[in-house]
Amino acid sequence: xxxxxxxxxxxxxxxxxxxxxxxxxxxxxxxxxxxxxxxxxxxxxxxxxxxxxxxxxxxxxxxxxxxxxxxxxxxxxxxxxxxxxxxxxxxxxxxxxxxxxxxxxxxxxxxxxxxxxxxxxxxxxxxxxxxxxxxxxxxxxxxxxxxxxxxxxxxxxxxxxxxxxxxxxxxxxxxxxxxxxxxxxxxxxxxxxxxxxxxxxxxxxxxxxxxxxxxxxxxxxxxxxxxxxxxxxxxxxxxxxxxxxxxxxxxxxxxxxxxxxxxxxxxxxxxxxxxxxxxxxxxxxxxxxxxxxxxxxxxx
Amino acid sequence: xxxxxxxxxxxxxxxxxxxxxxxxxxxxxxxxxxxxxxxxxxxxxxxxxxxxxxxxxxxxxxxxxxxxxxxxxxxxxxxxxxxxxxxxxxxxxxxxxxxxxxxxxxxxxxxxxxxxxxxxxxxxxxxxxxxxxxxxxxxxxxxxxxxxxxxxxxxxxxxxxxxxxxxxxxxxxxxxxxxxxxxxxxxxxxxxxxxxxxxxxxxxxxxxxxxxxxxxxxxxxxxxxxxxxxxxxxxxxxxxxxxxxxxxxxxxxxxxxxxxxxxxxxxxxxxxxxxxxxxxxxxxxxxxxxxxxxxxxxxxxxxxxxxxxxxxxxxxxxxxxxxxxxxxxxxxxxxxxxxxxxxxxxxxxxxxxxxxxxxxxxxxxxxxxxxxxxxxxxxxxxxxxxxxxxxxxxxxxxxxxxxxxxxxxxxx
Numbered sequence: 001x002x003x004x005x006x007x008x009x010x011x012x013x014x015x016x017x018x019x020x021x022x023x024x025x026x027x028x029x030x031x032x033x034x035x036x037x038x039x040x041x042x043x044x045x046x047x048x049x050x051x052x053x054x055x056x057x058x059x060x061x062x063x064x065x066x067x068x069x070x071x072x073x074x075x076x077x078x079x080x081x082x083x084x085x086x087x088x089x090x091x092x093x094x095x096x097x098x099x100x101x102x103x104x105x106x107x108x109x110x111x112x113x114x115x116x117x118x119x120x121x122x123x124x125x126x127x128x129x130x131x132x133x134x135x136x137x138x139x140x141x142x143x144x145x146x147x148x149x150x151x152x153x154x155x156x157x158x159x160x161x162x163x164x165x166x167x168x169x170x171x172x173x174x175x176x177x178x179x180x181x182x183x184x185x186x187x188x189x190x191x192x193x194x195x196x197x198x199x200x201x202x203x204x205x206x207x208x209x210x211x212x213x214x215x216x217x218x219x220x221x222x223x224x225x226x227x228x229x230x231x232x233x234x235x236x237x238x239x240x241x242x243x244x245x246x247x248x249x250x251x252x253x254x255x256x257x258x259x260x261x262x263x264x265x266x267x268x269x270x271x272x273x274x275x276x277x278x279x280x281x282x283x284x285x286x287x288x289x290x291x292x293x294x295x296x297x298x299x300x
Numbered sequence: 301x302x303x304x305x306x307x308x309x310x311x312x313x314x315x316x317x318x319x320x321x322x323x324x325x326x327x328x329x330x331x332x333x334x335x336x337x338x339x340x341x342x343x344x345x346x347x348x349x350x351x352x353x354x355x356x357x358x359x360x361x362x363x364x365x366x367x368x369x370x371x372x373x374x375x376x377x378x379x380x381x382x383x384x385x386x387x388x389x390x391x392x393x394x395x396x397x398x399x400x401x402x403x404x405x406x407x408x409x410x411x412x413x414x415x416x417x418x419x420x421x422x423x424x425x426x427x428x429x430x431x432x433x434x435x436x437x438x439x440x441x442x443x444x445x446x447x448x449x450x451x452x453x454x455x456x457x458x459x460x461x462x463x464x465x466x467x468x469x470x471x472x473x474x475x476x477x478x479x480x481x482x483x484x485x486x487x488x489x490x491x492x493x494x495x496x497x498x499x500x501x502x503x504x505x506x507x508x509x510x511x512x513x514x515x516x517x518x519x520x521x522x523x524x525x526x527x528x529x530x531x532x533x534x535x536x537x538x539x540x541x542x543x544x545x546x547x548x549x550x551x552x553x554x555x556x557x558x559x560x561x562x563x564x565x566x567x568x569x570x571x572x573x574x575x576x577x578x579x580x581x582x583x584x585x586x587x588x589x590x591x592x593x594x595x596x597x598x599x600x601x602x603x604x605x606x607x608x609x610x611x612x613x614x615x616x617x618x619x620x621x622x623x624x625x626x627x628x629x630x631x632x633x634x635x636x637x638x639x640x641x642x643x644x645x646x647x648x649x650x651x652x653x654x655x656x657x658x659x660x661x662x663x664x665x666x667x668x669x670x671x672x673x674x675x676x677x678x679x680x681x682x683x684x685x686x687x688x689x690x691x692x693x694x695x696x697x698x699x700x701x702x703x704x705x706x707x708x709x710x711x712x
Binding site for chain 2: 120127233
């Protein structure tokens with residue numbers, strides 16, 4: 001027993017918290033990546049998570065079958081990448097080319113509009129039904145915690161996606177360009193890089209990461225038009241904890257949020273599970289307003 | 301592109317997004333007022349229901365389906381009301397939010413000239429709407445709001461055609477005693493529905509000296525990971541888990557309880573009729589069997605002729621049998637039409653008096669719908685369908701063939 005809590009129960013909570021933390025990190029990574037390159041927040045990220053879950057469901061349930069779920073993942077990510085790139089071209093690019101003075105406000109209005117549009121369209125087109133792509137993966141036990149095969153696959157898939165993303169950023173020319181843009185958009189432009197094209201790739205990649213999280217979690221948390229709502233909330237909690245624009249911060253923030261929810265649930269009460277993240281955010285803002293990995297901007 | 305053009309695009313997108321929620325009106329445009337209107341003008345019935353988050357759009361869409369077919373029934377089978385005047389539906393989205401619901405009620409009554417408002421799903425919204433209706437006077441017929449306060453305040457404009465918390469709790473407590481269960485885990489969302497049912501169940505168990513032990517685990521409706529609550533419930537060692545989630549949480553709870561070994565080792569009772577939906581065994585191909593669930597009519601029981609008409613029309617239109625939400629919304633519309641016919645006009649006071657007629661009106665069930673004005677507490681102005689407890693005993697079982705484990709009726 002620890003502070004009156006059964007150790008087996010505590011270990012189960014910690015394992016569950018870390019597993020969900022990996023997926024939280026994947027959800028937040030897209031938000032922070034888009035911000036780091038484009039200096040804008042995409043408020044419609046949850047809707048791309050939803051879109052990813054629907055594409056995965058259609059691919060698996062209609063064509064591939066549950067045994068080939070992993071084949072559907074890259075197809076889902078690619079489909080949503082294309083959708084994101086087109087939307088960036090039509091809706092976001094004018095922010096940089098149209099002489100907009102208040103880019104933050106423009107980005108906020110346009111992405112909230114996109115949020116409403118995608119969510120309402122999904123509600124109308126889908127109707128009242130929920131779906132699942134199904135999973136044939138067996139349940140198993142990790143340490144003391146029984147978990148579904150689909151949950152474990154989602155966590156492992158999340159880790160693989162995070163590693164692949166890190167490799168893409170560090171080992172490829174496009175990754176180098178994206179990292180450079182994150183440091184200084186002006187410098188990248190003066191070096192002859194097509195910044196508008198880079199923005200399109202960054203936005204597409206960011207929303208594809210959210211879609212990947214939606215696809216991985218589709219058999220675990222079901223597929224329905226409002227399933228992205230939680231993603232948006234948790235994603236923003238994580239980027240505040242980890243530091244806006246910091247990719248290691250997204251990973252650390254996701255794991256910390258998962259742990260905070262788990263420990264809060266076991267030592268206080270599970271009823272307030274969603275509140276523990278906010279408590280962590282407030283505590284961190286008081287101690288370190290830039291987040292764990294964020295950097296203070298110097299005034300010009 | 302100029303900044304002004306871009307801003308226009310953004311505003312247009314916002315408007316499209318807001319307007320893309322399911323259609324806001326069905327039928328001819330309204331120009332009728334509640335009272336003195338031209339005799340050929342259509343009569344508007346308001347439908348105020350959740351069609352977008354944070355409400356439950358699935359619940360609202362099922363209600364909308366039933367209400368729309370109710371209008372078709374009134375205009376075709378009943379040949380309209382008051383010498384052939386057509387009925388139309390004006391739809392507002394309450395988004396599951398009390399403030400939005402109250403504003404929606406005002407808009408329906410003042411702008412759309414609705415003579416009654418129905419379709420309420422979330423108890424918290426219903427309670428807020430009733431406060432406004434108590435001043436305005438246009439009756440509200442709650443379709444699926446179960447909190448006692450919806451009718452317990454005895455507001456003249458507040459009506460309901462749904463099971464209320466005290467009856468639901470007393471029904472499952474009777475069933476628990478029949479089964480001999482002693483340790484009960486209540487896993488409930490922190491909505492008026494969840495909190496109300498938990499409080500009512502505990503209070504009735506204490507009042508009845510039932511010698512039951514409860515473990516209460518609560519969660520936010522937006523939660524997707526209920527593992528923490530279920531692990532605690534499992535550690536409690538219950539004889540029964542009562543699943544008090546609405547929509548996706550009810551489904552997630554079953555799957556996650558199955559994963560951690562809580563269900564089917566421990567029986568689970570789902571607090572409402574979501575397992576009757578055609579999607580049940582698609583969502584739960586392996587763990588959907590064995591679950592107990594509440595239903596409000598037995599599929600083999602006789603429906604009224606109107607109820608049978610709906611079952612046929614609904615099956616033809618949506619390729620699945622109607623569920624309770626659609627049945628109730630359908631009934632609310634046709635009951636309103638019959639009350640208008642009996643009142644002879646659409647004045648609120650005359651309509652309220654007509655709705656209180658003890659002879660009642662034809663709904664979906666074989667028994668008439670009545671709204672007793674002498675009903676005690678929450679039973680005031682409330683018509684209650686029976687509560688049945690069914691159980692799936694085979695995979696992919698049609699809910700019409702589910703095992704009837706118990707049934708409870710409230711004398712109207």
